[in-house]
Amino acid sequence: MHFVDAKSLLTRQNGMNLYRGCAHGCVYCDSRSTCYQFTHPFEDVAVKRNAPALLEDILKTRRKRIVISTGSMSDPYQPCEAELQLTRRCLELIERYAFGASVITKSDLVLRDLELFDRINQNAKSVLQMTLTVADDGLSRVLEPNVCTTSRRYEVLKEFQKLGIPTVVWMTPILPFLTDTEENVRRILDCCFDAGVKGVICFGMGLTLRDGNREYYYAALDRHFPGLSDEYRRRYGNAYEIPSPNSAALWRLFHEECERHGVLHDPEECFRYIADLPERNEQLSLF
DSSP states (O other): OEEEOOSOOOOTTSEEOSEESOSSOOTTOGGGOGGGOOSSOTTSOEEETTHHHHHHHHHHHOOSOOEEEEOSSSOTTSTTHHHHOHHHHHHHHHHHTTOEEEEEESOGGGGGGHHHHHHHHHHSOEEEEEEOOOOSHHHHHHHSTTSOOHHHHHHHHHHHHHTTOOEEEEOOOOOTTTTOSHHHHHHHHHHHHHTTOSEEEOOOSEEEOOTTHHHHHHHHHHHHSTTHHHHHHHHHTTOSEEEOTTHHHHHHHHHHHHHHTTOBOOHHHHHHHHHOOOOOOGGGGGO
């Protein structure tokens, strides 16, 4: 871990990354890709120590309220957050200025800020986005070694459900020959439906591999599943898109089950829901 001063914070899509890099060690993480031009080891997390000050400057001058999201590139609740509380400080600012907030995480550390999310949701809107892609906890510990298991993340979703805070699940990636089974997809979806999620984001039954994360992923396969990386190379070469051989059947299952349960399952619809923050009725303040 090391500290840096960021020059800017919000993207055009109103997203922010408070950390750069991640200690969770997920073997499939696209953020490792060389195209993101990391100048330090991915696990040596860069902490944007001036992020709260940058965010407050934005919130003080922004006239239209928005939902500010974090976690698209680096988990905002990775281990160093327990001590640094950078994410919490930013959420406190978002609450103070009555904006909305959304986080993407795999960590149960988010429960530390549950009451804060509740207050933001009562004032404006908060959304918890959580990744569930490996139903079996044993396999989850191999593929996502430094983060809580899928069953624990399901429990987190249930805690947010109790307070009526909306949730969205990222069911991605689906790994060929490892998690691309009907049983795995059904178990994840059953967790989603039982937890009352608003939407499930899935970009297809497979994963993407680019320079940087491809090598890391194959090395992990060689450690835990000898011979499997050879099958990947034979079947996919250096392709970017790595679809499951079961893609068509799993994709059909996914859409049919989400439709049956009334859950959003088009990524763009999910993103619109997350970003939507209706204006407050200012007339109420007159009475």
